[in-house]
Amino acid sequence: MAELVTSNDVYELKVLDVINGFQVRPGFYEKNGATALSNSCVNFTVQSAGATSCELLLFKRECKDPYAVLPFPEHYRIGHVFSMMVFGLNIEEFEYAYRFDGPYDPSKGLLFDKTHVLLDPYAKAVTGQSVWGKKAADYGGCYHARVVRNNFDWGTARQPLIPMSDLIIYEMHVRGFTKDPSSGVTFPGTFEGIREKIPYLKELGVNAVELMPIFEFDETMGYRNVDGEDVIDYWGYNTVSFFAPNTSYTANTEYNREGTELKGLIRELNANGIEVFLDVVFNHTAEGNEKGPFISFKGIDNNIYYLLTPEGFYYNFSGCGNTLNCNHPIVQNLILECLRYWVTDYRVDGFRFDLATILGRCEDGSPMSNPPLLKQLAYDPILGNTKLIAEAWDAGGLYQVGSFPSWDHWAEWNGKYRDCMRSFLKGDYWEAPEALNRIIGSPDLYGDHKMGHNASVNFLTCHDGFTLYDMYAYNDKHNAKNGWDNTDGVNDNRSWNCGVEGDTDCPEIIALRKKLIKNACAVLMCSRGIPMFLAGDEFGNTQYGNNNAYCQDNAISWINWDRLESNRDIFEFFKYMIAFRKAHANIREDLEKSAIGYPFISIHNGSPWYSETNAQTKMLGILYAGFDRSKMQDEPVYVVINPYWEDASVKLPELGDRYDWIVAVNTGLPDGEQAFFEPDKAPIIESHFVVKDRSVVIFVGRRKQ
Numbered sequence: 001m002a003e004l005v006t007s008n009d010v011y012e013l014k015v016l017d018v019i020n021g022f023q024v025r026p027g028f029y030e031k032n033g034a035t036a037l038s039n040s041c042v043n044f045t046v047q048s049a050g051a052t053s054c055e056l057l058l059f060k061r062e063c064k065d066p067y068a069v070l071p072f073p074e075h076y077r078i079g080h081v082f083s084m085m086v087f088g089l090n091i092e093e094f095e096y097a098y099r100f101d102g103p104y105d106p107s108k109g110l111l112f113d114k115t116h117v118l119l120d121p122y123a124k125a126v127t128g129q130s131v132w133g134k135k136a137a138d139y140g141g142c143y144h145a146r147v148v149r150n151n152f153d154w155g156t157a158r159q160p161l162i163p164m165s166d167l168i169i170y171e172m173h174v175r176g177f178t179k180d181p182s183s184g185v186t187f188p189g190t191f192e193g194i195r196e197k198i199p200y201l202k203e204l205g206v207n208a209v210e211l212m213p214i215f216e217f218d219e220t221m222g223y224r225n226v227d228g229e230d231v232i233d234y235w236g237y238n239t240v241s242f243f244a245p246n247t248s249y250t251a252n253t254e255y256n257r258e259g260t261e262l263k264g265l266i267r268e269l270n271a272n273g274i275e276v277f278l279d280v281v282f283n284h285t286a287e288g289n290e291k292g293p294f295i296s297f298k299g300i301d302n303n304i305y306y307l308l309t310p311e312g313f314y315y316n317f318s319g320c321g322n323t324l325n326c327n328h329p330i331v332q333n334l335i336l337e338c339l340r341y342w343v344t345d346y347r348v349d350g351f352r353f354d355l356a357t358i359l360g361r362c363e364d365g366s367p368m369s370n371p372p373l374l375k376q377l378a379y380d381p382i383l384g385n386t387k388l389i390a391e392a393w394d395a396g397g398l399y400q401v402g403s404f405p406s407w408d409h410w411a412e413w414n415g416k417y418r419d420c421m422r423s424f425l426k427g428d429y430w431e432a433p434e435a436l437n438r439i440i441g442s443p444d445l446y447g448d449h450k451m452g453h454n455a456s457v458n459f460l461t462c463h464d465g466f467t468l469y470d471m472y473a474y475n476d477k478h479n480a481k482n483g484w485d486n487t488d489g490v491n492d493n494r495s496w497n498c499g500v501e502g503d504t505d506c507p508e509i510i511a512l513r514k515k516l517i518k519n520a521c522a523v524l525m526c527s528r529g530i531p532m533f534l535a536g537d538e539f540g541n542t543q544y545g546n547n548n549a550y551c552q553d554n555a556i557s558w559i560n561w562d563r564l565e566s567n568r569d570i571f572e573f574f575k576y577m578i579a580f581r582k583a584h585a586n587i588r589e590d591l592e593k594s595a596i597g598y599p600f601i602s603i604h605n606g607s608p609w610y611s612e613t614n615a616q617t618k619m620l621g622i623l624y625a626g627f628d629r630s631k632m633q634d635e636p637v638y639v640v641i642n643p644y645w646e647d648a649s650v651k652l653p654e655l656g657d658r659y660d661w662i663v664a665v666n667t668g669l670p671d672g673e674q675a676f677f678e679p680d681k682a683p684i685i686e687s688h689f690v691v692k693d694r695s696v697v698i699f700v701g702r703r704k705q
Contacts, residue, residue, distance in 0.1 A: 013041065015087060019070045026076050027083035032337065033122030033243070034147045036091050042147055044096070045083040046120060048300045049330070050110060051100040054082045057117065059095040059144055061255075062127065066097075092256050095127050095144035096120070100299055107312045109303030111294070117142040119241060119296040121334060124148040125258035126216040126241045132175070132189070132248040133232065133553070135220045143240060143295060146256055150345060152263045159349055160275050161385055162207055164411065164454040165588040168525075168578055169277065169532035170206040171462055173235070173557065174214060174249045177535055182561035187251035191265045198272055204538060204571075205578035209269065210277040210352055212463055213237055214262070216244040221286060221293075222551060226483035231551035235463065237354060238286035238320065240295060242338045259346065266347055275349035277387065278342065282335050283358035283394065288321035289314045304330050307365050315365050317358050319395030326359045332373045335359075340382045350387030352413070355394040360405055367398055371405055378407035389413065389457055402445030406455065414442060414456040414529065421460055422471065422494035425520055427643050427694065432617040439622060439639075440601050441528030456529035460520050461537055466547050468520060468537035471495045472513040473502060478545030481552065489548030502545060511671035514540075515694060518573050518667045518675055519641070522696045525577040526587055526622075526639045528601075535559060538574035540567040569674070576676045580664065580698075584624070584637050591626030596634050596656055596701070598625035604638070608653040618644040619691065623653060634659070636701035642668075642691045650689050652699060659701040661685045668692025 016025040027043040028035075035043045044056055054077075057066040072082040097119060102112030119126065123145030128135060178185045178193030185196040194209075201209065213236035222233030236246065247254065250261045266276045287298050290313060297305035307315040307323040314322040325331050342348045353359060360371035377383060392404040392412045401415050417438045424435040437444050441453025449455045461468045466477075475497045477489045498512045517540060524531045535541075536559040543549050549557045564571055581587055590600040603611035604621040613620070625636045636655070642648050652661050662682035667675045668691060677683070679702065691697050 013037070013085065017073065019073070020068060022068065022070060023087040024070070025085050027085045029078050029081045029083045031083075033120055033124060034096060034145065036147050036149060037085065040089060041085055041087050042089050042091060043083070043085050045081060046098055046122075046300075047081045047330075048100055048102070049080045049304060050301055051102040051112060053101045053114075055099040055114075056084065056086070057097045057099060058089075059097070061093065061095060064142075091147040091149070095146055097142065097144050098300075109306070109308045109312045111298050111302045113294070113299060116294045116299040118294065118299045119143040120145045121241075121296050121300065122243055122337075123241050124243050125247065125256070126244045129216065129218055129220075130247040130250075130253055133219060135218065141293070145241075145244075146258065148258050149256055152260060154263075154267065154347065157267050157270060157347070159270055159347055159385070160207070160273050162273075162275055164387065164451065164530060166582070167208050167275070167387075167530045168206045168581065169208045169210050169457065169530060170201070170204075170535055171210045171212070171279075171532060172535035173212045173463065174246075175234075175553070176557045177559055180555065180558035180560055183559070184561065189249075190251040191249050191261045192251040195265045195268055198268060198274070201269075201274060202272055204575055205582065207273055208275040208277055208349070210279060210532070212279045213239065213281055214246050214249060214278060215239045215280065216241040216246050217286060219248070219553070224483055224551075226481060229481065229554075231481070231483060232553055233551065234553045234557060235550040237281050237550070238284075239281050240286045242282070242334070243341055263346055270347065270349075275387075277350035277352055277389070278348055279352045279354060280339075281354045282324055282326060283355040284318035284320045284322050284324055289316065292321055301330070304328055307361070307363065317361065317365065317394050317396030317398070318355055323358055323361070323365070325363055326373050327361065327368065327371060328363060332376060335373060336376060336380060339377065339386075340380070343382055343386055348386070350389065352389040352391065354391055356390035356404065357392055357394045357398040357400050358396075360400075361398075365396075369405075374405050374410065375407055378409035387411065402442070406449060406451075408450035411451065411455045411457055411530065413462075414438070414445070414458055416445065417442065417456065417458045417527070417529070418460055419492075419494060421520075421523065425460075425516065425523065425643055426472070426494065426496040427645060429618045429644050430615040432620055433613045433615070436603065436613050436620055436622070439523065439527045439620070453528040454530065457532050458524060458527050458529040459532040460524060461534040462532070463534060464548070465490065466493055466495055466545075467534060467541055467543050468517055469513070469540040469542045470545055470547070471520075472498055472516045473542065474545040475501060476545070477547040478502075479548050481546065481556065482548060483551075489546075493547060507671070512694070514567070514570060514671070515667050517570055519643075519694070519696045521574050521577050522665055522667065522698060523639070523641060525581040526624075526637070526698065528588070531581070536563075539564040539571045573675055577665070580676075584635060584700075585628050585630070586624040586626040586635065587637055591628055593627060594625040594634050594636070595627055596625065596636065596659065598623060598636060598653070600624065600626050602653075604653050606648065607651045618642070619648045619650065621650060633703060634701065638699040638701075640691050640697045640699070642693065642695055645693050647693050648691050650691055650697075652685060652687055652689065655701050658704055660704055661699045662702050663689075663697065664700045665696065665698035668695030668697065
């Protein structure tokens with residue numbers, strides 16, 4: 001059945017059968033998906049444990065009805081795998097899908113229906129959604145796949161391989177980053193638009209971009225009309241195909257070369273020292289619950305791919321209708337093969353896993369102590385240099401921040417850092433004991449982790465929740481435009497509007513909001529762990545109080561680049577603090593022992609060596625020390641945080657005769673004055689300093705001239 005014809009030591013595939021006029025032969029059973037073997041031969045492989053038969057459907061481009069139907073002969077099936085090579089195909093002229101037949105018994109999770117046109121789970125490109133917001137009418141609600149040529153020339157490109165401790169992550173939505181006309185790019189809302197902004201990213205200083213979902217999704221699936229305005233599935237957390245890039249994010253149509261623009265973006269970002277992480281959603285799919293559409297998994301092996309109740313209904317630990325059965329061996333293999341594909345074919349540097357605790361649930365939905373999928377990903381050799389970051393909770397109530405199974409490879413979004421620091425920095429000084437723990441790397445959570453504080457991704461903002469500006473402009477969420485009577489989105493925002501809800505002309509409130517934004521930036525960049533912030537925070541972008549803008553494809557979600565000029569001081573402060581973090585390795589890591597006698601981290605809450613921290617503590621003082629061999633000197637950094645509404649006096653720790661304390665940052669300076677100093681212009685402080693109310697001051701020990 002696998003006969004080969006040899007000629008001068010060159011192996012040629014031999015046609016063995018003819019099906020409905022097409023020359024065929026059994027295919028490569030271990031090669032999932034559709035693969036072009038030559039200019040005119042394509043290998044199709046798909047698997048189903050429960051199906052009794054399978055048909056390959058071939059379509060002319062953008063046509064609803066197939067021009068050819070090729071049933072897989074029974075002897076083309078080995079085990080649960082159907083595989084067939086089809087000759088005489090021009091990959092640029094056809095699309096494909098499958099139909100499966102088999103038992104139908106919903107109580108057992110069996111939903112086979114030979115009338116359903118199903119998408120290949122391993123499709124490298126999906127048709128019908130190449131124009132954002134417009135679904136091709138000719139497809140009849142079904143998705144087709146294309147064969148993709150894998151001939152992108154990476155040349156001698158190398159990935160940056162930035163150490164975890166040196167990362168500064170910038171989370172962005174591909175469309176929202178440049179869609180607003182104020183972005184000034186030639187191709188707004190696309191991968192190419194991001195490429196045009198690479199000089200900006202370099203100026204800012206971030207070295208990793210985390211792209212919100214770019215796997216193929218159908219934004220029109222979530223279409224509704226709310227008070228005369230369209231809302232859609234803008235964020236893209238409902239995956240249609242795990243192996244295919246979202247074709248509506250490209251500046252140009254890429255028939256059979258899907259992914260070329262994204263690969264070019266990744267190559268150029270890497271060449272500029274910026275890693276690329278993908279936000280991936282393996283916890284559920286776009287097929288939804290019992291009322292949802294049949295796209296692929298439901299019609300192929302519904303009882304394998306999804307977690308089902310004993311009655312055959314869908315468990316909903318994702319909050320989106322279904323839950324992927326991640327620890328079934330078939331699903332494990334799909335996820336592993338998917339991640340390997342994005343790492344090898346796209347050179348992706350890391351992944352952030354949405355609702356990652358679901359990846360650790362058993363087939364009955366219960367949490368596993370030793371989840372095989374998570375372990376497999378941690379030890380996979382191809383993923384050996386790939387960053388793996390877990391959102392360590394899910395919609396089913398499982399919360400594993402600090403306890404996510406890691407095998408010393410997985411890092412976590414530190415939700416406890418976010419919650420505590422939001423409270424502390426807005427003035428809840430009684431949070432000081434926990435805030436201290438969070439700033440110094442959450443040793444209570446990651447003290448036993450081999451990665452230590454580098455397992456903690458510290459953040460105050462992300463796509464989910466208020467922007468940094470809104471955190472100090474709104475007490476309450478304003479989500480009415482989402483269409484759910486303001487019931488969606490979290491209520492625990494830990495925000496403060498500084499006295500007025502939303503926009504204001506009051507100069508005092510505007511100044512206070514800017515100061516609090518700078519405080520947040522300063523503390524984030526001076527915390528042990530990996531800092532991450534939301535795109536646009538660096539110049540006060542707003543979502544007008546919407547803390548769940550998942551459906552807003554408009555000015556609510558699009559970054560307004562005009563604010564870069566109106567809030568230039570915030571941008572310059574972010575840029576300075578990012579550079580400051582990079583310049584002071586003792587903030588990020590334990591270095592060699594300090595020559596001036598201080599431990600790597602010590603606490604001086606208002607006076608030297610006063611480390612008691614309790615609910616009455618109104619000021620934190622954290623000293624980072626250590627000998628930096630790259631500079632051949634000590635350069636201690638003393639961070640003082642006063643979230644209280646009154647000034648406080650601080651006595652600085654002594655540095656001996658060889659060093660002076662200089663002020664690097666002071667957010668308490670009057671509005672209009674720059675909040676940071678270059679080293680040659682920084683004021684020298686003898687021993688005492690008054691830290692203004694609600695402000696942060698950072699001192700640096702400089703060797704005396």
